[in-house]
Amino acid sequence: MKNKIWSLLLSVVLATGLWMYVTTTVSPDSKTTVSDIPVVFEGESWLLENRNLMITDGKDTTVDLDVSGNRTDLNKLNRSNVVLKIDLTKVYEAGKINLTYTPGFPPDVPSGAITVENRSPAAITLTVEKRLTKEIPVNVVFSGAVPENFIADTENVVLDYPAINIKGPASVVERIAKARIDIDLEDRTESLSETYRFTLCDEEDNPV
Numbered sequence: 669m670k671n672k673i674w675s676l677l678l679s680v681v682l683a684t685g686l687w688m689y690v691t692t693t694v695s696p697d698s699k700t701t702v703s704d705i706p707v708v709f710e711g712e713s714w715l716l717e718n719r720n721l722m723i724t725d726g727k728d729t730t731v732d733l734d735v736s737g738n739r740t741d742l743n744k745l746n747r748s749n750v751v752l753k754i755d756l757t758k759v760y761e762a763g764k765i766n767l768t769y770t771p772g773f774p775p776d777v778p779s780g781a782i783t784v785e786n787r788s789p790a791a792i793t794l795t796v797e798k799r800l801t802k803e804i805p806v807n808v809v810f811s812g813a814v815p816e817n818f819i820a821d822t823e824n825v826v827l828d829y830p831a832i833n834i835k836g837p838a839s840v841v842e843r844i845a846k847a848r849i850d851i852d853l854e855d856r857t858e859s860l861s862e863t864y865r866f867t868l869c870d871e872e873d874n875p876v
Contacts, residue, residue, distance in 0.1 A: 698739040699785065704730040705747045707769055707792055711756045717799065721762060724837050725795035733771060734786035741781045749774045754792060762798050766791040797837040805831050806847045806866060812854030820853050834868065845871045 707729060716722055731752055735742065751772040759765060768791050773782050806827055814820045832847055847866040868876045 699736045700742045703732045707752045720799045722799045724797045732788045737782045741777045762796050800838040800841040801835045808849045812852045844868045844876050
């Protein structure tokens with residue numbers, strides 16, 4: 669009698685273990701969602717620059733993928749090892765463009781083992797603008813007054829770079845007319861030889 673009970677218990681344990689293994693490890697009909705996957709833009713640094721173009725919006729878009737397959741394979745997926753590639757070779761002009769991406773899965777997942785059921789978003793919308801390079805003058809603006817018996821020679825300022833080159837989206841660069849350095853002379857009693865930050869401004873001296 670004892671042998672029958674032990675055999676029955678062993679059968680139940682084995683059956684339960686086998687069922688759990690099949691449903692949690694090798695189940696071929698499992699589904700999951702990999703969220704917030706970043707997109708990789710192939711050829712952006714050199715290709716778009718050679719065409720005087722740049723991406724100004726849409727680069728930070730992330731994607732959610734609903735996928736199905738063997739649970740063992742699905743358990744290997746995460747937002748860091750699922751790669752979404754976008755080919756920029758066909759981008760030749762500025763504007764809003766929609767580009768599709770190609771999902772790539774880790775090398776230890778067999779080819780064809782994962783099926784993409786749904787993509788959100790299905791395509792990536794990018795804003796592409798003309799890249800413009802422009803030389804602008806550096807202007808120094810003084811404020812405050814030096815103490816009595818001191819003189820500030822504001823007419824003969826020596827700059828390491830009296831003009832600088834700026835590069836960026838044409839819609840912004842075209843508005844920039846100068847780089848302004850603000851210097852406060854209040855209570856200054858010694859000559860200045862310092863490093864300053866500049867502000868990019870339009871013709872009316874408004875920061876851009």
